[in-house]
Amino acid sequence: MLVKRNIVLYLRELLKKFPIISVTGPRQSGKTTMLRAEFPEYEYFNLERVDHREMISADPLGFLKSAGQRVIFDEAQNIPELFSYIQVISDEKGIPGQYILSGSQSFLLNEKISQSLAGRAGIVNLFPFDISEMSFTKDNDYSNFIFKGFYPRIYDKNISPLDFYPFYLQTYIERDIRTLKNIENLSSFSRFLHLCAGRVGQILNLSSLANDAGISVNTAKAWLSLLEASFVVYLLKPYYKNFNKRLIKAPKLYFYDTGVAASLLKITSPEMVKNHFAYGQLFENLIISEIIKTAKHSGKNITIYYWRESNGTEIDAIIDKGNGTILAIEIKGGETFSNDFLKNLRKLSPGSEKIKIEKKLIYAGEINSFVDEIEVISWKKFKSSVTTLLD
Secondary structure, three states: OOOOOOHHHHHHHHHOOOOEEEEEOOOOOOHHHHHHHHOOOOEEEEOOOHHHHHHHHHOHHHHHHHOOOOEEEEOHHHOOOHHHHHHHHHHHHOOOOOEEEEEOOHHHHHHHHHHHOOOOEEEEEOOOOOHHHOOOOOOOOHHHHHHHOOOHHHHHOOOOHHHHHHHHHHHHHHHHHHHHOOOOOHHHHHHHHHHHHHOOOOEOOHHHHHHHHOOOHHHHHHHHHHHHHOOOEEEEEEOOOOOOOOEOOOOEEEEOOHHHHHHHOOOOOHHHHHOOOOHHHHHHHHHHHHHHHHHHHOOOOOOEEEEEEOOOOEEEEEEEEEOOEEEEEEEEOOOOOOHHHHHHHHHOOOOOOOOEEEEEEEEOOOOOEEEOOEEEEEHHHHHHHHHHHOO
């Protein structure tokens, strides 16, 4: 099963502008499959293969000069010295789209790019499928999506999430984390990861998280940075620009893929999702992660925030659309609409005549409507129109 990835259009545009493109994202998100299918005119080298590494390392400059005008280096971070030579060749030839560097360890890849290729490389992130790429399935049950997640291999090979995620997480912890940082006690890191899943959709209390994990606050900060760098978790920062009220400053914790979170929470079926203590937060995570992935895959440079006053009034997602317009989104996991869903949106005031607020409610039900100029969007409508939400 070959799914056309939305990011390809954006990637092709960047290849016209930069000599080097970096494609990063979590393992198993489909980077290699996409690059080999969409860019067959490029020579392809997998730098996880020992023979490819030895051949290139023996004479990097000579290899690059003979490799051709278009080359893909997959898992490029495995030969750090290659980046300096790529800089030399790309500066000499000045050919747009000459090299595509792909890698799952974005922290290492981006570090090498910032050291040797700053200003020469365009950077894109490929995540597991976003919801708009899922036309191959007619499934509309959000609990199935939360449980299964969006990793391509689950759908391509019809693998049960109960089989896929434990091995995926084990490989991630034992391989990537040890490469990124020398963590001696992997069981402590695994426990930390499970504790993060228990806090999905919550304001991050770093001291509490560190205490429960039995580690220092500084270690918790470092481990969270690793989880962010490897596209496991996403920290949603608070929005306070143009608002004069006292706001909470700590971020909220989400996972890029709900299937990972569900596995860490020991959820074993879609039916268990709706009865789980974290159901509301998982539904919220589903909506926010889909907005993030859709924006990244279409090349839209947006940042999502949340808004929460010290009295507890909260808006789940705030997007600054520019030109004085803010999109405020409240997310509710209930399938039956309640007027109470709108109370926080009704309280939200711009605090300035120059700011316009678009207010939307996304919920798990089926009715679409407008109430008090607030657009009420069902899960099914969100699933089919998430790309237009950000316009």
